[in-house]
Amino acid sequence: MESASVALGHEHEQHGPPPANRSSRVDAQLLGMLLFIISEVMLFGAFFSAYFFIRVVAGNDWPAAGTALPIAVAGCNTAVLVSSSLTMHWALVSAKNGNRFGMRAGLLTTFLLGATFLAVQINEYVHLGFAIGDSAQATIFYGLTGLHGAHVTVGLLLLSMATIRAFRGHFSPTEHRGVEVPGIYWHFVDVMWIIVYTTLYVL
Amino acid sequence: MTVAARLRAPGWYRAMLSVPLGIGFAFALVVPLRALSHYKPVVDGDAITTVALISTPLAFLIGIGCFDYWFRWASGAPTVPEDHSGHGARSWRDYFRVNTDHKVIGIQYIVTTFVFFIAGGIMAMLMRAELAAPGEQFVDSNTFNGLFSVHASLMIFLFIIPVFAGIANYVLPLMIGAPDMAFPRLNALSFWMLPMAGILMLASFFAPGGAFNTGWTSYAPLSVDMPLGQTFFNVAVQFAGASSVATALNFLVTIVTMRAPGMTFWRMPLLVWANFTTSLLVVIATPFIAGSQFMVLLDRALHTDFFNAANGGDVIMYQHVFWFYSHPAVYIMMLPGFGIISEVISTNARKPIFGYRMMAFSLMAIVILGFTVWAHHMFVSGMFPWLRVPMMITTMLIAVPTGIKIFSWLATLWRGVIHLRTPMLFALGFITMFTLGGISGVMLAVIPVDIHVSDTYFVVAHIHYVLFGGSVFTIFAGIYHWFPKMTGRMYDETLGKVHFWLSFVFFNLTFGPMHLVGIDGMPRRVADYAQHFAFWNAFISVSSFFFGMSLLVFLYNIVTSWRHGPKAVANPWRAHTLEWQVSSPPPIFNFDEVPTVVGGPYEYGVPGAVHGVFKEKPAVKEPAVAAD
Ligand code: HEM
Ligand SMILES: [Cu+2]
Numbered sequence: 001m002e003s004a005s006v007a008l009g010h011e012h013e014q015h016g017p018p019p020a021n022r023s024s025r026v027d028a029q030l031l032g033m034l035l036f037i038i039s040e041v042m043l044f045g046a047f048f049s050a051y052f053f054i055r056v057v058a059g060n061d062w063p064a065a066g067t068a069l070p071i072a073v074a075g076c077n078t079a080v081l082v083s084s085s086l087t088m089h090w091a092l093v094s095a096k097n098g099n100r101f102g103m104r105a106g107l108l109t110t111f112l113l114g115a116t117f118l119a120v121q122i123n124e125y126v127h128l129g130f131a132i133g134d135s136a137q138a139t140i141f142y143g144l145t146g147l148h149g150a151h152v153t154v155g156l157l158l159l160s161m162a163t164i165r166a167f168r169g170h171f172s173p174t175e176h177r178g179v180e181v182p183g184i185y186w187h188f189v190d191v192m193w194i195i196v197y198t199t200l201y202v203l
Numbered sequence: 204m205t206v207a208a209r210l211r212a213p214g215w216y217r218a219m220l221s222v223p224l225g226i227g228f229a230f231a232l233v234v235p236l237r238a239l240s241h242y243k244p245v246v247d248g249d250a251i252t253t254v255a256l257i258s259t260p261l262a263f264l265i266g267i268g269c270f271d272y273w274f275r276w277a278s279g280a281p282t283v284p285e286d287h288s289g290h291g292a293r294s295w296r297d298y299f300r301v302n303t304d305h306k307v308i309g310i311q312y313i314v315t316t317f318v319f320f321i322a323g324g325i326m327a328m329l330m331r332a333e334l335a336a337p338g339e340q341f342v343d344s345n346t347f348n349g350l351f352s353v354h355a356s357l358m359i360f361l362f363i364i365p366v367f368a369g370i371a372n373y374v375l376p377l378m379i380g381a382p383d384m385a386f387p388r389l390n391a392l393s394f395w396m397l398p399m400a401g402i403l404m405l406a407s408f409f410a411p412g413g414a415f416n417t418g419w420t421s422y423a424p425l426s427v428d429m430p431l432g433q434t435f436f437n438v439a440v441q442f443a444g445a446s447s448v449a450t451a452l453n454f455l456v457t458i459v460t461m462r463a464p465g466m467t468f469w470r471m472p473l474l475v476w477a478n479f480t481t482s483l484l485v486v487i488a489t490p491f492i493a494g495s496q497f498m499v500l501l502d503r504a505l506h507t508d509f510f511n512a513a514n515g516g517d518v519i520m521y522q523h524v525f526w527f528y529s530h531p532a533v534y535i536m537m538l539p540g541f542g543i544i545s546e547v548i549s550t551n552a553r554k555p556i557f558g559y560r561m562m563a564f565s566l567m568a569i570v571i572l573g574f575t576v577w578a579h580h581m582f583v584s585g586m587f588p589w590l591r592v593p594m595m596i597t598t599m600l601i602a603v604p605t606g607i608k609i610f611s612w613l614a615t616l617w618r619g620v621i622h623l624r625t626p627m628l629f630a631l632g633f634i635t636m637f638t639l640g641g642i643s644g645v646m647l648a649v650i651p652v653d654i655h656v657s658d659t660y661f662v663v664a665h666i667h668y669v670l671f672g673g674s675v676f677t678i679f680a681g682i683y684h685w686f687p688k689m690t691g692r693m694y695d696e697t698l699g700k701v702h703f704w705l706s707f708v709f710f711n712l713t714f715g716p717m718h719l720v721g722i723d724g725m726p727r728r729v730a731d732y733a734q735h736f737a738f739w740n741a742f743i744s745v746s747s748f749f750f751g752m753s754l755l756v757f758l759y760n761i762v763t764s765w766r767h768g769p770k771a772v773a774n775p776w777r778a779h780t781l782e783w784q785v786s787s788p789p790p791i792f793n794f795d796e797v798p799t800v801v802g803g804p805y806e807y808g809v810p811g812a813v814h815g816v817f818k819e820k821p822a823v824k825e826p827a828v829a830a831d
Contacts, residue, residue, distance in 0.1 A: 017382035017792035023462035028385045031459060035452045039486045046494025046524050050509060053520035060515040132507050136515035139507040143498070164279040 033181050037188045040151070044192060047144050051199065054136045064137040067130045071201045077120045078197050084113035085190045088183050095166075095176040103171065103179065107163040110186065114156050121149055141200055148189070148196050155189045158182035213268020213301060225262025229255035249431055252410075253504050256438040260399035268301045269392045289391075290383075291791040301395065303387035305376050306789065308394050310689060312369025313682070315394075316362050319401045321754075323357035326350045328751050333730055335744035337737050347730035349414030349432070353404055356419045356436060359536065360443040361401040363674050367539035368393075368450045370681050371478045373689055375454065377782035378472050380463025380800065380815065382792045385456040393449040400443035407435035418728060420529070423510035423521040427502045434503060437496045444489045447535075451485035454478050463781070463815065465800035470814075472780045472804040473562055477542025480566040484531045484538070484573060491528035495521060519586050526577035534573045536670065538566060540677030541608055544630050547680050548612050549805040550778045551627035552619025556805045558611045565604035572601040582650055583657045591650050598648035602641060609638055620808075624776075625699030629680035632707050636672025640665060643718065658728070661721025667714040679706075679757070686764070687771030691788045694768060698760040705753035712746035779814040780804050 024031075055062050063069050091106025125142075132142040162182045165171065171179055209216040233251045237244075264270065290304045291297070298311055330350050333340050342350065376384055384390045407414040412430025415421070426433050458479050462471070471479075498509040498521070508514040510521055549556045556562060578586060578594040612634055621627070643665040647653050656662065679702075686694045716739045721727075725736045732740065774783040781798055782789070798815040806812030812825045 018794060018797050020381050020383075020461045021464050021797050022460060023464075023466065024460045026460060028456050028460045032386065032452055032456050035455055035486050039448050039452075039490050042487055043490035043494055046491045046527075047498075049491075049524050049527070050494075050498060050517075050520055053517040053523070054509075054515060057520075058515060058517045064515075132501075132505055134508075134514075136508040136511065136517070139501075139509055139514075139516070143501070143507070143509070161277040161279070164277075168279040170279070170281075 027177070029177055029181055030184070033184050037185070040188065041192075044144075044147065044195075047140070047147055048199070051140045051144060054140050058136070060135075060137055062137060063141070064130070064135040067128070067134075067138070069141070069201050070124060070128075073120070073124060074197060074201050077117055077124075078193065080113055080120070081117045081190050081193050084110045084117070085187055087113065088186050092176070092179050092183050095171050095179045096173055098173040100166075104163070104166050107159060107166050107179070111156060111159045111163055114152060114159065114186075118149060118152050118156070121145065121152075144196050144200060148193055151189050151192065155182070155186050158185055213266075213271050215267065215299070217268070218263050218266030221262040221266030222259055225259035226255050228258045228262070232258075248411075249434075250504070252431060253434050253438075253500075256403060256434060257441075260396075260403070260442060263399065264392070264395055267395060269388075269395050272388055290387075301391045303383070303391050304791070305372050305384045305387065305390060306689075306793075308390050309369050309371075309373025311394050312365055312372055312397070315398055315401070316366040316369060319357045319361035320366075321758075322401075322405060323354045323362060324751060324754060326354040326357075328748065330354065331744040331747040334732070334740050336741060337732055337734055339731065342730070344730040345413055345416060348416030348728070349408065351728055352416050352418050352421075352436070353407065353414050356404055356415075356439070357401065358670070359419055359532070360440060361397065361404065363536045363670065363678070364447055364532070365397050365443070366678055367478075367481070367536075368447065370543070370678070370685065371454065371474070371539060372450070374685055374782050375475060375478055376457060376461070377688075377785070377789060377793055378475055378780050379458065379461065379466055380781050380794065380798050381457060381461035382794065382797075384453050385461060386453050389449050390453055393446045393453070396442045396446035396449075400439040400446070403435045403439035403442070407432040407439075410435060420525060421496075421499065422525075423499055423502065424512075424518055426499050427510055434500065437500045437503070440496045441493055444493045447485050448489050451482035451489075454482040455486065458482075463797050463800050465815075467800075469560065469563075470800055470803055472542075473545035473556060473559070474539075474542035476563045476566055477538045477540075477545070480570045481535055481538040483570055484535050488528045488531035488535070488574070491524055492532075495524040495528070498524075519581070519584055522581050522584055522586070523577070526580045527574070530577040530580065531573045533669070534569055536674050538569065540633070540674050540681075541566070543677045543681040543684070544612065544633055546778075546780070547626045547630045547684050548615050549807060550684075550776050551622045551624060551630070552616050553622070553807040554615050554619040554805075555803070555807060555809065556611065557614035557617075558607075559803065559805065561607060562611055565607045568604040569601060572597060572604070576601055579648055579653070582653045595648050595650050599645060602645050605641060609634060609641075624683075625694070625696060625703055626680040626684035628700065628703040628707075629676045629683065632703065633673060633676040633680065636668055636676060636710070640668030640670075640673055643668060656721055658726055659721040660717040660725045660727055663727050664714050664717035664721055667717070671714070672710055676706075679703075682761070684776070685782075686761070687775050688782055688787050688789070690765050690768070691771050691786075692764055692768035693771050693775065694764040695760050698756055702753055702756040702760065705756060706750065709746050709750035709753060713743055713750050716743055779806065779812075781815045784815060784817070 054060055087106050087109040089106075091103050091110060094100075094102025094106055130138045132138055159182055162179055165178055206216075210220055211217065229251050233254055234246055237247060237250065289300070289302055292302065292304065292307045298307060298314075302308060302311070329342065330347065333342050333347055333350075372384070372390070376382070404415075410430065410432040413432055415426075415429065415432040415436040417426045417429055417433065417436075421433070421436055426437075458471075458475060498507075501507045502509050502511065508516040510516045510518050512518060545556055545562060575597040576594055578590050579598045582591055582594075612630075643661070647656070647662065647665060683694060683699055686692075720736050720739050723736070725732055771787040773786050775787075776783065781800075784798065785794060796817055798817050800815045802812055802814050804814050806814065806825065809825055
């Protein structure tokens with residue numbers, strides 16, 4: 001490395017940087033997604049703290065007197081979401097094996113199942129019979145399910161991008177991160193729902 | 204370029220177009236919704252502003268071009284190979300664009316945060332002018348409340364936290380031998396979210412009812428009942444928080460996946476360790492403040508009952524959630540500074556860091572313990588009484604790893620060949636001032652003492668000893684230390700020393716007496732006070748004006764040296780870490796060839812020691828016989 005070329009650093013532009021050393025076997029995008037999920041879990045943690053204080057510390061009735069939560073409907077909805085995790089997995093495995101049909105069908109069904117979940121949830125909101133400002137219990141119920149619903153929406157957005165790219169002929173057995181990374185997020189959204197469902201409806 | 208092309212290309216023209224669209228979006232969303240739900244009035248200023256506060260900054264970010272690449276990707280367009288067109292700066296104009304070069308972003312960060320530092324500083328001067336004598340001088344008490352709230356929020360969320368991210372943005376990839384950060388576009392987005400947050404906070408002064416005035420802590424239910432200005436704070440914190448999480452994630456991935464060959468974790472400079480641990484704190488803790496502000500926002504906008512005790516809400520919950528972030532946040536504001544001090548001290552004492560591994564372990568210990576002490580801010584809040592003593596004990600415990608670091612720096616200085624340059628002076632000033640702040644911290648951890656001095660000027664003294672004498676001194680040390688690397692020019696040493704001594708002396712004259720009036724019972728966050736405190740307050744105000752002036756010396760030095768200072772050589776401090784082995788400023792892609800790391804970063808005075816080598820040119824090497 002001659003010092004002249006260092007001083008005229010801009011001359012090197014066209015060449016681009018030397019490839020960075022890979023100091024870990026972990027893929028950068030996967031690691032990024034995992035860290036993002038950790039911070040998402042903590043965001044849910046903040047709302048679960050609110051739930052804990054409202055239900056346990058303040059000792060309010062659960063659910064608020066005169067209201068009921070549709071455990072059965074939400075339970076079926078849980079099944080819908082869990083099955084979407086399976087189809088997501090199918091899509092990824094197909095992508096890795098170069099099975100284009102499986103990948104496209106898997107992504108599409110995952111998307112449709114997720115959209116169904118969201119629709120059922122919105123329908124539930126309409127028929128619950130209590131509003132977000134009625135009581136602290138209502139607030140945290142809508143708060144947690146709404147936060148989760150927002151995550152489903154983001155997940156659906158990511159899935160729709162992956163689906164569009166899949167139908168436009170992207171992804172291959174060697175290059176399938178665009179399926180894998182949204183997939184991880186989707187599984188997270190799923191697991192989070194199971195926790196939300198258990199704490200809000202079942203317990 | 205034609206006008207139409209300008210409006211389509213990312214940049215300021217498109218941003219000027221998208222901002223009104225953002226505001227229009229708020230109208231288009233709120234007005235029909237209110238009409239449909241039969242709310243009166245249909246056009247409601249507060250509701251529209253609340254939505255606009257979120258949609259307008261987002262519209263600006265879209266307009267300036269933060270999302271272009273991702274939009275392309277999302278639409279399924281073929282991936283374009285990176286042409287590095289958004290990389291590097293050729294003129295000052297490139298600093299006003301979405302740039303993906305970590306060196307450009309670092310400087311964007313530092314300059315932006317200093318602008319907010321100055322804004323916050325001016326507010327501090329106004330407050331001290333008001334407090335110079337009992338009674339009302341210049342501002343009424345509502346304005347005063349706005350001043351201290353915006354002052355504190357700017358200093359914490361727009362200066363100390365992000366300026367460290369800026370310094371690390373510049374030097375961290377260089378230090379680990381990486382060509383850039385792991386996610387350069389995310390990095391650019393992180394930067395551009397910051398001015399959004401700062402402008403929102405400043406803009407709150409123009410809101411009806413004045414700026415938000417519940418302090419940087421924004422306790423509910425007070426913050427729920429405050430006028431519109433409060434919403435500016437709630438939203439601004441979301442932008443600042445998102446920026447800080449995205450940067451932290453970027454640092455973590457960069458450190459894990461992009462270190463140069465041979466750069467094991469135990470060969471990383473302590474600045475890298477410090478940012479690694481800080482980033483862990485940010486990723487884990489920041490969502491809690493986001494959550495707390497979302498809840499306040501919901502209570503304000505949708506009249507939910509998180510903090511409405513009449514409907515079963517819990518107000519103390521706010522403080523738990525808030526401090527679960529904000530205590531770790533004090534370490535977010537301190538650990539990167541610890542890293543800077545380690546670099547500066549070992550380089551300027553020409554000695555290896557004493558107990559390098561212990562330094563890294565104590566950082567990790569602080570990260571873990573930092574999550575177990577939050578309720579020491581709540582001793583007088585009426586929380587569970589049984590939580591007090593455990594929190595007192597953990598708080599005292601956390602002083603142990605902090606103390607380890609202090610002793611390690613002292614041991615590094617011991618028999619070193621000390622070069623008293625400006626960064627070193629600030630580092631030594633930091634050690635003394637931060638120790639004092641740590642001692643008042645341990646005093647505050649003692650429950651009976653805290654009950655006595657809670658919400659008095661003693662707390663104000665404590666936070667300024669740790670935040671100004673601590674964090675800000677490390678920032679100055681870091682800016683002077685890396686100034687030659689960042690700008691390619693040397694700063695003026697004499698002015699630097701003048702700046703240090705002025706700030707050191709007037710810092711103590713300003714904040715030292717606050718301990719006394721605090722123990723005497725002068726409450727914090729009030730515009731007026733008893734006659735009894737008049738003398739010391741006049742004294743503090745005068746000192747604070749001189750203290751404020753000392754910053755002018757710094758700014759003059761930086762501006763003139765940046766423009767006309769003597770050219771800097773690659774390695775003016777004869778340091779070993781990798782950023783000093785490339786030219787000043789570094790070439791556009793940092794390294795023409797990735798170096799190989801063969802030894803520790805601080806082997807000063809160890810005969811024959813090297814840290815990194817290039818294939819063709821060895822990096823600085825200590826002489827076979829120690830010459831210092
Ligand atoms: C040995 C280390 C430390 C200990 C034991 C300690 C302890 C405490 C305690 C007990 C309080 C609560 C006082 C009250 O509100 O009554 C407090 C307040 C505070 N501390 Fe520390 N502290 C330490 C270090 C730091 C550091 C390193 C920072 C920042 C860099 C910091 C920033 C603050 C701030 C900002 C407050 C005031 C919060 C408010 O607005 O109410 N502290 N500290
Ligand atoms: Cu604390």
